[in-house]
Every structure is written in C-alpha cells, then in structure tokens.
Amino acid sequence: xxxxxxxxxxxxxxxxxxxxxxxxxxxxxxxxxxxxxxxxxxxxxxxxxxxxxxxxxxxxxxxxxxxxxxxxxxxxxxxxxxxxxxxxxxxxxxxxxxxxxxxxxxxxxxxxxxxxxxxxxxxxxxxxxxxxxxxxxxxxxxxxxxxxxxxxxxxxxxxxxxxxxxxxxxxxxxxxxxxxxxxxxxxxxxxxxxxxxxxxxxxxxxxxxxxxxxxxxxxxxxxxxxxxxxxxxxxxxxxxxxxxxxxxxxxxxxxxxxxxxxxxxxxxxxxxxxxxxxxxxxxxxxxxxxxxxxxxxxxxxxxxxxxxxxxxxxxxxxxxxxxxxxxxxxxxxxxxxxxxxxxxxxxxxxxxxxxxxxxxxxxxxxxxxxxxxxxxxxxxxxxxxxxxxxxxxxxxxxxxxxxxxxxxxxxxxxxxxxxxxxxxxxxxxxxxxxxxxxxxxxxxxxxxxxxxxxxxxx
Numbered sequence: 094x095x096x097x098x099x100x101x102x103x104x105x106x107x108x109x110x111x112x113x114x115x116x117x118x119x120x121x122x123x124x125x126x127x128x129x130x131x132x133x134x135x136x137x138x139x140x141x142x143x144x145x146x147x148x149x150x151x152x153x154x155x156x157x158x159x160x161x162x163x164x165x166x167x168x169x170x171x172x173x174x175x176x177x178x179x180x181x182x183x184x185x186x187x188x189x190x191x192x193x194x195x196x197x198x199x200x201x202x203x204x205x206x207x208x209x210x211x212x213x214x215x216x217x218x219x220x221x222x223x224x225x226x227x228x229x230x231x232x233x234x235x236x237x238x239x240x241x242x243x244x245x246x247x248x249x250x251x252x253x254x255x256x257x258x259x260x261x262x263x264x265x266x267x268x269x270x271x272x273x274x275x276x277x278x279x280x281x282x283x284x285x286x287x288x289x290x291x292x293x294x295x296x297x298x299x300x301x302x303x304x305x306x307x308x309x310x311x312x313x314x315x316x317x318x319x320x321x322x323x324x325x326x327x328x329x330x331x332x333x334x335x336x337x338x339x340x341x342x343x344x345x346x347x348x349x350x351x352x353x354x355x356x357x358x359x360x361x362x363x364x365x366x367x368x369x370x371x372x373x374x375x376x377x378x379x380x381x382x383x384x385x386x387x388x389x390x391x392x393x394x395x396x397x398x399x400x401x402x403x404x405x406x407x408x409x410x411x412x413x414x415x416x417x418x419x420x421x422x423x424x425x426x427x428x429x430x431x432x433x434x435x436x437x438x439x440x441x442x443x444x445x446x447x448x449x450x451x452x453x454x455x456x457x458x459x460x461x462x463x464x465x466x467x468x469x470x471x472x473x474x475x476x477x478x479x480x481x482x483x484x485x486x487x488x489x490x491x492x493x494x495x496x497x498x499x500x501x502x503x504x505x506x507x508x509x510x511x512x513x514x515x516x517x518x519x520x521x522x523x524x525x526x527x528x529x530x531x532x533x534x535x536x537x538x539x540x541x542x543x544x545x546x547x548x549x550x551x
Contacts (some may be wrong), residue, residue: 099136100129104144108132109147116165116246116300131167133162162298166247167294174212174263177319180371181350182218182394188346188369189496193316196346199506202238204315206342208301210243210321213254213294214263217286219319220293221275242311243346244299251296258285304338307441312468313342314445314475322352334361336375341444343377344475349372408433413448420452432456447476451483451522458490466490481510485531 096491100108108121130473132147141147150213151164176182197203203223207216227234245251258279264272276284301323303309318339324332342362347365347452351373359366364375387523416439437454440446441473467490475482484507493501514520516529523531527540 099133099142100144103131106146108148111151112164112168115161116168117301131265132164135164135167150546162248165300166249172263173214175214175259175532176266177214178353178372179266181321182222183352184369184372184374185219186222189317189350189374190223191230194223194226194230196478197237197316199238199509200474200508201502202240202474203317204240204313204321204475205242205317206239206245207241208299208316208318208320209338210245210296211250211256212245212263213243213257213296214259214292214459215319215321216241216254216296217257217290218245219317220290224290225526233242239293241294243294243296244301244311245296246298246300248298251298254294254296257291258283259286260284266523277429301335304342305334310338311342312502313471314344314472315342315347316344317348317350319350320352321350323355324355325352329517333360340364340375340377344478345377345445347377347378348374375466401544413443413446416451417448420449424456429456429460431461445476448471448522450476451480455486456482458486459505463490463494479510479513480522481514481520481528481531484510488510504535508532512544 099117105125109125109128109262112128114124134146136142136144139147139150139152151160156404193203201301203217205223206217207219210216220239223241224238225235225236230359230544243251243254245254259276260282262286264276264284267275272284275290276286281283296313298309301310301320320335320339324335327335336349336351340360343349355373358377365378367374367376401467416435420432420435420439423435433453433456436456438450439449440453443449450469451473454466457463457469467487470483470487470490473480477483484503488500488504488507491497511520511528511531513530516527516532518528520526520528520531
C-alpha cells in the first residue's frame with residue numbers, strides 16, 4: 094500500500110484527467126482506490142515515489158508511450174469467453190448472419206468489426222458461427238472473402254488473441270464434441286483454435302476514441318459491428334458520439350450489437366432499434382431518399398432527377414449530383430488535385446455518399462494512386478452492393494495490377510448484377526452505358542473491359 098503522499102489530491106486529479114483524456118474511461122472517477130492500486134503497482138515497478146513522478150514518465154516520449162500501453166492493458170477489464178451472451182448469439186445465428194449472407198451472395202464479401210475484442214473470444218466465435226452457416230447453406234466458405242477485425246486497447250489481450258490458445262474456463266459454454274471439432278489440445282488445460290478460423294480474424298491495437306478524431310479508427314463500412322460492454326466505461330454523451338461514429342461506418346442496413354448495460358439505448362436518427370428474442374439490436378437505415386427527406390425535398394429531387402444525401406445529424410440535405418458535377422468540371426479544367434481535395438472535403442462531412450467515393454476512386458486511378466483507387470472502389474461496393482460500374486473499374490484495375498484471380502471474381506459479380514438489370518437500363522456512373530451494352534462489351538472484348546479509367550468527363 095502506498096503512503097498518502099504518493100497520491101496527493103492535485104496529483105490524483107491530474108492523473109485521472111490524463112487517463113480520461115487518453116482512454117475515455119470514466120469508470121475510475123469514482124473508484125480511486127482501485128485506480129491507486131493499479132497505478133501504484135506500475136509506480137513501484139519504475140521506482141516512482143509520487144504520481145507526479147509517474148505522470149512525468151508517461152509524458153517521456155517513446156518510454157511514456159510504451160508505459161501507456163502497459164497501463165491501458167491493466168486498466169481494461171478483459172474477462173470474456175466464447176459465445177458470451179447466448180441471446181445475442183442466437184440473434185446472430187438465426188436472424189442477423191443469415192440475412193447478411195443472403196445480401197452478400199453476389200459479392201461473397203463480409204466485413205465485421207469486434208470492438209474491445211479482448212482475448213479474441215468474440216471475433217473467433219463469429220468466425221466459427223459464420224463458417225458453419227455458410228456450410229449449412231451449401232456455400233463454399235473458401236470462396237468467400239471474410240474480414241473479421243478485432244481491436245482492443247490492451248496490447249496484452251491482443252497478444253493472447255493472436256496466439257488463439259484458450260483455457261477450459263474460456264471454453265466453458267462449448268460442448269465437448271464441438272470443442273474437439275473447433276480446437277486442438279495443447280495441454281491438459283489449454284486448447285488452440287484451428288487455423289481455418291484463426292485466418293479469418295485479424296487483430297489491431299486501437300483506442301475506441303480514435304473514431305472521434307478526423308480519419309481516426311478503422312475505416313468502414315462494415316456489415317456488422319459488435320461493441321459489447323465497452324461503452325459502459327464512458328460518459329453518456331461520449332458513448333452517444335461513439336455510437337454515431339459506428340453508425341457512419343455501417344453499410345446501409347448493417348447491424349450494430351451493444352452490451353445489455355450500456356449508458357444509452359436510443360440512437361435515432363442514425364440507427365433503428367430492432368427487437369429480437371431476448372435482446373435489442375440496432376440497424377443502419379436503408380438509403381431510401383423518400384424516407385430521409387421532407388415531402389417538399391422529395392418532390393424537388395424527383396423532378397430534377399437528383400439524388401439527395403442525408404447528413405448524419407439530419408440538419409441539411411446535400412445535392413450529390415450537383416457536387417459531382419462541380420468536381421468533374423474542376424478535374425476537366427486540369428485541376429485534378431483540387432478536385433480530389435473537393436472529394437475529400439465532401440466525404441469528411443458525408444462519408445456514405447457513394448457517388449463521390451466513386452468519383453474520387455476514378456480520379457485517384459488517373460493520378461496513379463492505385464492503392465487509394467482500389468480502396469475507394471471497394472468502399473463504393475460496400476455502400477452500394479449492386480453498383481455495377483464500381484466492379485467494372487475495380488476488375489480492370491486488378492487486372493492491370495496482375496491480380497487475375499481476384500479480378501475474375503469481381504468481373505463475374507459485375508456480370509451477374511448486370512444481367513439482373515433491364516438491357517436498356519443506364520448504369521449509374523456509366524456515362525450512358527447500358528447494362529446490355531456492358532454485357533456486349535464483356536462478351537466481345539473479354540479482358541479489355543471498358544470504359545477506360547483515364548478521362549473524367551462531365
């Protein structure tokens with residue numbers, strides 16, 4: 094036990110403020126004895142006599158950054174186990190996941206984010222469930238591109254997650270037969286998850302507060318985000334802001350699952366609340382212009398043939414077509430860098446505008462920024478699952494890069510979507526190209542998909 098002089102009132106307040114600013118954890122503001130115990134152990138390890146000494150070390154460049162990682166690891170509570178909260182996993186298995194799989198039949202691509210993943214039990218549980226659902230549906234799981242991301246502030250937890258070795262206690266809700274099917278014994282008390290599930294999940298250090306900073310946190314969109322028992326550590330206003338940031342990272346009709354004890358449960362207008370047996374889930378609204386806009390704006394947008402993009406806070410609607418025209422005109426005048434910055438500025442305010450993401454991708458490709466172009470084309474596809482031209486461009490980009498297998502897969506998706514359209518239907522962002530015209534080009538030109546990525550015409 095440290096003497097009172099180790100934590101003078103002013104120093105303790107300063108320490109609490111530093112931890113709250115860094116991690117957002119308001120959990121310890123009324124649990125100072127617990128905080129003293131945890132920080133005191135780190136102070137003893139480094140020979141710090143007072144919390145002022147420890148704060149000075151935390152501010153000491155690389156040494157401070159390393160110590161922050163250690164402190165973050167002990168401040169976060171990482172107790173979890175496989176298939177935790179049976180009601181939510183039942184909702185995932187019977188409602189949410191089957192719906193996501195049906196929607197992704199053409200793309201065969203799903204992105205899932207587990208926030209506060211701890212030792213990896215949650216994202217690995219998702220990997221096991223999704224593999225089983227695909228197999229039961231008669232689908233080849235190996236042909237699907239499944240991206241499950243697990244993030245946490247605890248580097249110790251992430252190290253354990255990457256090892257994918259778990260005690261019998263962590264596997265306590267798994268029947269012996271399933272444990273034998275999904276894990277291999279390492280010792281009498283330790284089991285290791287099979288490689289087929291491990292390779293579906295990647296882990297990354299991330300502070301959830303990064304989402305509230307410009308360009309911070311993992312980029313969306315995601316089909317499903319799980320953030321369970323994380324927001325309970327934050328103040329109510331901050332928790333609501335974080336949910337808003339998550340909602341912006343969901344595909345239209347994407348799902349968000351939270352813990353049962355979060356500080357707020359009403360997230361309108363960003364998310365719809367869906368009551369499922371035994372639990373609540375939240376879903377991103379469908380991109381229905383008529384539901385998003387008042388009647389007067391609806392009539393104007395229909396007459397003008399324009400697409401209205403709702404702003405997340407609901408205060409203003411944006412004419413996406415007019416903005417795209419201005420960006421194209423700027424690029425055609427030779428100011429491509431300025432046009433790209435116009436795209437960035439607009440997307441910073443309206444991150445789900447697929448039209449501007451597409452335009453930015455074309456501009457980036459024309460400037461030789463191939464990695465950025467690929468990311469942006471994929472983002473269009475995530476936001477608009479039936480976007481034919483995004484797949485057309487992406488397939489050509491991948492072919493040029495020598496990624497033939499992936500290019501063929503994307504092109505097959507493009508053809509399947511185009512065949513669902515009326516032959517004389519003009520494809521969005523196709524500059525007048527019809528679905529039938531695109532299919533004829535594919536048939537006659539095979540590997541020379543058009544249109545070329547070079548010009549950007551108004």
